[in-house]
Amino acid sequence: MADNGSPRIGVYVCHCGFNIAATVDVAAVREVAEGRPDVVVARDYQFMCSNAGQDLIKQDIEELGVNRVVVAACSPLMHEPTFRGAAEAAGLNPYLVQIANIREQCAWVHHDRGPATTKATALVNGAVARVALHEPLKAMRANVTPATLVVGGGIAGLQAALDITTAGNEVYLVERRSTIGGKMARFDKTFPTLDCAACILTPKMVGADRQPNLHMMTLSEVESVEGFVGNFEVKVRQHARYVTADCTSCSDCVAVCPVSVPDPFNELLVGRTAIHKAFPQAIPSTYVIDRQGRSPCMEACPIHQNAAGYVSLVAAGRYAEAAKLIRRRNPLPFICGRVCYAACEEACSRSKVDEPIAIRGLKRFVMDWEREHEPDPQPDLPAQRRPEKVAVIGSGPSGLTCAFDLAQEGYGVTIFEKHDKLGGMLAVGLPGYRCPRPILERDLDYIRKLGVDMKTGQELGKTFSLDDLLSDAPGFGFDAVFLAIGAHRGLPLGIPGEDAEGVVSGVDYLRTINLGLPQTTGKRVAIVGGGNTALDAARTARREHAEVTVLYRRTRSEMPAEEDEFADAVAEGVRFDYLTAPIEVLVRDGRVSGLRCVRMELGEPDASGRPRPVVLPGSEHDRPFDTVIVSISQSPDRDWYGNGSPSAKPALAFTKWNTLDVDPQSLATPVAGVFAGGDVVLGPATVVESMGQGRRGAEAIHKFLSGMALEGFTSHMPPAQPGLGFEERPYLHSPTYSKMERLPRAEMPKRSVAERLTDYGEVDLGFTEEEAKREALRCLHCGACVECRSCEAACPPKAVDLEMQDEITTLEVGQILVATGYELFDSSQITQYGYGRYDNVVTGLEFERMLNSTGPTAGQVLLKNGKPPRAVGIVHCVGSRDEKYNVYCSRTCCMAALKFAHLVKERTEADVYEFYIDMRAFGKGYEEFYQRVLREGTTMIRGKVAEVVPALGQNGSDPHLLIRCEDTLIGKFREIPVDMVVLCSALEPPKDAADIARVFSLSRSPDGFFLERHPKLDPVGTTTDGVYVAGCSQGPKDIPDTVAQAQAAAARILTLISRGEVTIPPIRAVVNEALCGGCKTCIGLCPYRAIHFDSEAEVARVNEALCQGCGTCVAACPASAITGAGFTDAQILAELAGILAPVG
Amino acid sequence: MVTTAENRVPEAAPPDEWQPRIVAFLCNWCSYTGADLAGISRIEWDPTVHIVRVMCTGRMDPTFVAKALELGADGVIISGCHPGDCHYQEGNYKALRRVHLLRRLLKDFGIDPQRLRLVWVSASEGVEWAKTANEMAREIRSLGPMRADA
């Protein structure tokens, strides 16, 4: 039994009955083999795999000293282990055996004896030459971790998990949805016994919940698998549930959730709230919040106002809660409800259906309602009072927001305002008809209630300096300063005559009017500019009874003014002259008398992206005006900086536009403790953008005063992804939305133009309650949960946690069972059946939900109009047995169709028709069930449905459907009128089956389901050791077969666990360190990172536990220093030489 | 089904006519199993193609191809798992890279690069394997013996 020394080869050629011998001349092959070098014996035999055949080998090893074996027979994938075992039993190392495949790859695929025999001879030659170079190899043993991973919590995964844990082992059950139970949980009754699906399933679900070593991970997905059989390392992502295990399933939260989205568990047939339990018997019974990212409206808002939240609450008539929700993040809700430019509306998903929701109008409605019903709202006082004091310079939107946030944190805040009216631009820039003074006062009052001290008549640079603020002088002694002095200086045109009387900047003009200071507006006013300020000035001038003309140097499409404002300005009689610009102010007696203008044309785009206006030569003309208001832009005032600015270095920095230069993240100036935000940093910006800066400033100051680093800000973040809107929201792709009714956006009622011009009263009148509710109901809830936090407030055990994050866990398991189930074929692909187009054409799963007592119709069979059907047609083979969709038969639909027929007969008076091609009733009790259904009087028509068409009945007012087919048993075309059509759609692999296959190293059969190792003998194993499949993930099947496969897989898994160790084939790479040059080429090539570089010895080394034996490094090594045990270069080349040796 | 050349197995030629010899390196997990499936389904393919089993196409040292041609093969097929499905994750990508380079080298040596074929055949694609073998045999027959190239 020597296995060293010179090779003594035994060659055994198998007849395999007639399988090989009928085509290959086995005797001839044996003869040639006999003459090959080193061959001491060659035999041919009927069945080498039989005991007798194996004994031949064993005998020759023992008696003839054969120390290398070649078996020419069937595929090594079939019997290599058999012959290795035979050798081992005779004391020979099993890896000194080589198989030549002369059956599957020779006799079975060639028909001419001559060429087949020649090829068989060549293959045997190759095997002989190869085996001479085989070395004895030792297999490795690895421990098997007894824990198992089961992927998929349907009946297959559940059953297997129960079996494995009952045997005393640990199982991790990973399920993608929020509950286990899979598709079976959705069924009503099951065939053939008509058991209620939930009744037989829920005890197993509850059992799983109580099983001590069954770790259930719902809302979880496997991200990666590494390792090998017995030793897998699996990363699982558990998505946040947003509800903790303290949940008692009381469902108080459902009553307060204002959101309704289509329910996937009920096949999108009915709505459900964002916080929900999939179905009453769901396990785990903890509720879950459906969150599809942040709503785009919230994303787009600079202060992340919860627009979706308060819109949903308005739709539910809960205005007080809506007001509270608004006030949570917005210190100036009244202002915003009137003047905000509404980035939220621009991002609103509803614009993909018809028009965006009028969010600003709804906010105004809520705040007006609060003013009427809750005249004295109280802010939440801070949890703690902090000793530090902060000064805010300027009482505009950014200053007010900063003050509000800091006051809520508990700091002592003082606002210093230069004018005697608070509000900054809100008071001096916004005209009263857009933002009345009482409205502003309400917002200011609320902030005052937090204890913010607001001082008027205090001007930076005049009554106090920056140094004063930071000093310890009485009345000062602040620890931080927020400069929010805005941009109140209008930019001049830079044309001659601009300093004449009657020429004023827009901001100055508006301030004068708003502060009630004396002024004279002439009779013929020119406004130069096209932005919102220009239009504000224009409309104000109209109210001062002037004729107003706006001169703008480009055209309407380049004007930055808001659409609404523009429409109002036009309605109020403002005239617009485009492509006109003044070049000189005409002055008479020191007062403006007119403008000399030129006409322009549009040229190439300039830095702003808009076309540059180009002067038309010779177009000068004079226009008479007695007042000129220049409103082309504003910049911050810089004068105050000269007086008493901090003498210490570093000083404040300014940009070339006179705005303050600050750190873009922390808004910090170079002076420690001094921050700035709003228009003074951004230049003229919108109200809400300035508020966002104020919020960021407050966050920065809070970090500064707490000694934290100025990083990691969460306020005022720009939208995460531009356009994270329609495409990203799953609900918006459901059929519900594609067929949604187009509804017009609510129009804001306005005062009549004649009335408007008489005073500065508000132009917009606000929505009525009815209008507001109707508008709010248009919201799509595109992000599902709107973060209104009503559930959080209503939950008695305080189980709602909206800050929950996804968690990634690493599991160590020995074996994996993939039981990921199926998805239903999309029947809308077969357009002639009308699914998705006609009412009352439903899929099997939709029908199951209808039949189920917890479904959308509480178990009644009803049409869309609520009436029971007069006739129902059940269609087999929808998307199955069809070259155009799925070639295979889905196996379960015939029986499901019979079940439907029975249930319809039981619950309604309807006639039932079944349209089939073949009736597949193959299981135990199935044929009997078919007989039963036949007895009940269902009409069976043998003919595949060609099309379903709508019909209107005899008098044109009885809409129903017609099913057209050929009744093949009588050979006639038939058209059957029905009210409802049930499509038995095909079972398909899940859409991400390819990704699942990659993660678990599974192959797939041509139909897309996962490939078993052998269709007859190994239906639950796969080619990857340690990974198994069961249930519909392997192919469509019914519940009895699924459970059988699940138990089979469990048995296989338990076998390996009980053995405790697994043998790893010794096909591995080994580095010859003497030859290794340390080039490191191999290190990066190994997908298992099994090669590491020993920097001391300067050689590469292979970790034999991790190496899987692919041979990539062997082929790559430039020094041929790596040997692939079992597949060495020499062995492969010898095999080549043997095959290609000249014949005869 | 229409008869196409790829499904036709040629009749056995008279003994004195030249027959090509083609070597095919098949990866154990996908292509070798796929070729077995062709056998189980009794799908015929050309007997001039001889299969050598490797664990993964990543094992393919380009010198194997050169050596095969040198030892008398007129054509070489390398067949592995489809991209993304390699049993060892990435071996087939490395094979792809090496074959690209090898083809250019073969051309420089005056050997028609059509004599080397790289295909992806999965474990359930018995038909595809048979078609590949038949197509290659037809191709090599029309190219003639290797000696003719040199």
Add this chain to the structure above:
Amino acid sequence: MKSPIADPRTGPLAPGVLSKSERELREAFLADIKRVPGAGRLDQCIQCGTCTASCPVSFAMDLTPRQVIAMFRAGAIEELLESRTIWVCASCYQCTMRCPADISITELLYAFKRMAIDRGIFPPKFPVHVFATTFADMVQRYGRNYEVGLLIRYFLRTEPWGMLRRRRDGWALWRHGRLPLRHDKIEGIADFRKIIAKAETFDLPQENVEREKVTDDVGYATIGK
């Protein structure tokens, strides 16, 4: 050819004879049919009836399209060729679009039409085929249709008095100038006839074609010749 769907009362049938004659008859035609793309898949037909139910003119057919395929597979070729079905097909291709076995029924029916013309088997009292062949003759002769010639020839070959019965229509057509007495010929008629001749070689049965043994998709391989 005798249909093997024989009346068991006449003549003895032995085991193997029925299926043998069915197979021979079928194979005799199978080679022709299999040349037509999509028609050769008729072995895959599961007799579901979608073709019939999709056919807009099935009401005018005696055999349904599904039955045509069933008859062919049973070897009842003669009966098949005597049916009106193959002549009534409007070539809308609706059946082909919906067939779950991907059979091109329209092409099949055309192949049967040509077979019928070839063998001179036509449905009784249903001279549609005369119209078709007459039309083809016209086109072959002139390169384009010549309506007056077509009508005259058709009626002369089927029911000569039919022309008389339709004299009022003829008179109306003549008055509206829609009855040209002269035929138009196209230019390049010789080239046109070459095209037609070549096309005909594609699908008419060839005398000396080698019967090749083919290997189908997944399935059996035929051994030997």
